Amino acid sequence: MSVSVLDPSVAAPADNAILRRRRRELLLGALLLVPLGALPFLVSDVYTQNLIITTVLFAGLSQAWNILGGYCGQISLGHALYMGIGAYVSTMLFTRAGVPPTVGMFAAAAVAGAVALLVGWPCFRLSGHYYAIATVVVGEIGYLLFLNWEWVGAASGIYIPLGADSVVNLQFRTSKLPFHFVVLAFAAVAWVAAWLIEGSRWGFAWRAVRDDVTAARSLAVRVFPSKMAAAAISGGLTGMGGAIYAQYVGYIDPDSVLAGHWSILIALPAVLGGVGTLWGPLLGAAVLIPVSELTRSYLGGSGQGVDLMIYGGLIVVVALARPAGLVSLFGVKGGA
């Protein structure tokens, strides 16, 4: 890539190859929307339909995480904070001010993005494990504050009042199926954001920050602003996903949207699917979410822990056997 900057004549064919690949990926993404959109209509039972909706939602959330964790290489283990804040912002706007969630989710994205900047400002001074652990701690602080904050329902949470079916209010009482298109649109937005980033100046700067901070800085990449921009976009998209999730489940409390395990759940599909790749989060979610749901419902009911053993074992095996993620099975190379 560095050659293309220095010598345009050498770079021209390579650039064309990259552009062609990017166009192919965009086309593939667009074509994929058709089977993905039809998928829940091919099965009749509600359980499988919900599983598909959850999987697509996680593909979107994980893609949002991937923008900061994959492309910019900042391993955040505190994304539950942005998801939770998004969920709370849209829910509070809806229940207290009557703002429909279709509007509220943009407010949620804005607030979550702003919080991501606020978190990033001190935390991006830290690197490596110090950064990762600081994000865990910031997430925990958010969780504890909401747990003790009466105005937002504290530990007892908030029920979203059920109204008539309404697209504007994202309420579909008779069937959850319309939610599939909402989460699919969200996942598509996150995917397109990643696609745009991959080809943009920003994307190159972020990947340079990820691969070698010192080298990036020596090439006049502004490291701190790069991390902040990645955090804002990543946090904002995660917040939007949180708002949609809140509307989907109809009830939120700190444990259901802010607890620390969400941070891991959001990051895992991207990491196991292929971090810093366009398809990694989708592929990771398509494998992980069904495995975790199916093992839980078939083996976890008795609380015997076999589901956790399978799930944990799967994570270990995939991480060790496919360090570049499941996308490497298809010959895709990622970064980080």
Added chain:
Amino acid sequence: MSWDLLAQSLVSGLLMGLIYALVAAGLSLIFGLMDVVNFAHGEMMMLAMYAAVLIFGTLGLDPLLQLPLVCAGMFALGWGVYRGVIARALGVRFNRGMVQIFATFGLAIFIRGAAQFAFGGDFRSVSGTVLSGKTVSFLGVFVPLPQLAASIVCLLAFAGLLLVGRTEFGRALEATREDRDAVALIGIDRDRIFAMGWGLGAATVGVAGVMLISFYYVSPNVGANFALIAYVTVALGGFGSILGALVAGVVIGEVEALTAFVLEPSLKQIGMFAVYLAVLMIRPRGLFGRL
């Protein structure tokens, strides 16, 4: 606000802080050696606690007397985890940082599931040990004997860790930490040192677990909370620094006790997290960190 209560809080903070310090020491040791954060550290402690419950239940052996036994078992566990998982995670050519984070995280979930499978979800503890139910009072401050014994053992364990640093093995450990490639040239088996480092780290957290069991309940999820505090402690003290873990552990314990005393118990963790973030703003590598 009464002075008696304040003194009581400070003393309990100190006693708990020493436990936190020992849990963190094992984590810090492993990190310092090979730049790996063990996200299954809390689960290892949980296993040691279950081992103590089992041995006490079957053999009737007091937790204090079990220490050598459980430590040996934990050393073997740490060794095995290194050979089975970590050595492979270190061997990958791609994405190494994330692979080790999520491999140890997957291991944590696996251990939690295994504990659930073997012991069920109930809370367990031991009672009727030599020390249980006894307290000593000193200048009007009551100190339960199990906690006191735990903190003394923790201090001894720290002394032991510092002594290990002076042995041949400790010097090899330090050399491997300094330059993991150069040690091969002087005949140190790096892989063996790493495995022993993991054994030592696991045995350390095992000591904390065994001492904890006489005044704390164990369940499959007990590790998560202690691990979180341990990460904060290690980052506060500085990754790789044993002395840093000791100081930071006591600081964390005291801040927790004071926050619970001044504000309210439900907010006690916010105080320690805030102190941690404040310190990291001034010293991004922790109090004693060099890495």
